[in-house]
Amino acid sequence: MFSLNYCAAGCGRLAITDSKLCAPHSADVKAEEIRIGNLIKRGTDVCNLNASYMRFENEDFSGRRFYACNFKSSIFSVCDFSNCSMQLVLFEFADFYNCSFRQTNLEFLSFAGARFQQVFFENSDLVNINYGGASIVNCSFNDSGMYNSRFINADMVCTSLINCDIKRTNFIMTKRKSVSFKTSNTGEAIFEMSE
Numbered sequence: 001m002f003s004l005n006y007c008a009a010g011c012g013r014l015a016i017t018d019s020k021l022c023a024p025h026s027a028d029v030k031a032e033e034i035r036i037g038n039l040i041k042r043g044t045d046v047c048n049l050n051a052s053y054m055r056f057e058n059e060d061f062s063g064r065r066f067y068a069c070n071f072k073s074s075i076f077s078v079c080d081f082s083n084c085s086m087q088l089v090l091f092e093f094a095d096f097y098n099c100s101f102r103q104t105n106l107e108f109l110s111f112a113g114a115r116f117q118q119v120f121f122e123n124s125d126l127v128n129i130n131y132g133g134a135s136i137v138n139c140s141f142n143d144s145g146m147y148n149s150r151f152i153n154a155d156m157v158c159t160s161l162i163n164c165d166i167k168r169t170n171f172i173m174t175k176r177k178s179v180s181f182k183t184s185n186t187g188e189a190i191f192e193m194s195e
């Protein structure tokens with residue numbers, strides 16, 4: 001798992017990988033964001049990275065394998081994660097604008113409290129993913145397989161889950177406006193709390 005090195009400023013946040021400080025305490029956060037962006041793009045495997053509270057814009061992170069990384073409260077704008085595989089990655093309270101997760105293989109991820117606008121998870125395998133309390137607007141999960149995932153308390157607007165294979169995935173307490181499950185297998189989806 002990513003190292004639990006805490007920020008030297010004593011704020012309680014984790015320090016950025018290869019830094020003594022967290023992003024909010026960094027003297028030059030822009031330089032740190034460029035450094036981390038280049039670190040991600042340098043190789044295929046991205047392991048044990050701590051990059052929380054950072055901002056990434058117009059980045060091509062496609063085709064990477066992410067393992068045990070922390071992007072909590074980071075902001076991604078026009079970032080391409082297509083064809084990535086990810087395991088044990090934390091994106092809690094992260095913001096995503098116009099990003100692609102198309103043709104991805106995602107397992108054990110947390111997007112709890114995240115905000116998505118125009119984010120595309122199409123043709124993907126989404127296994128053990130937590131979207132709890134997330135805001136999901138103008139997004140698509142079309143043609144994906146979902147297994148053992150949770151959208152509990154998520155706010156879903158103008159979002160399509162068309163032609164999905166949905167198994168043991170929980171939608172209880174979701175707010176859904178213009179959400180389509182057309183031709184999806186929802187027999188094993190959970191929409192109501194059982195008594």
Ligand SMILES: [Zn+2]
Pocket residue numbers: 007008009010011012013021022023024025
């Ligand atoms: Zn700090």
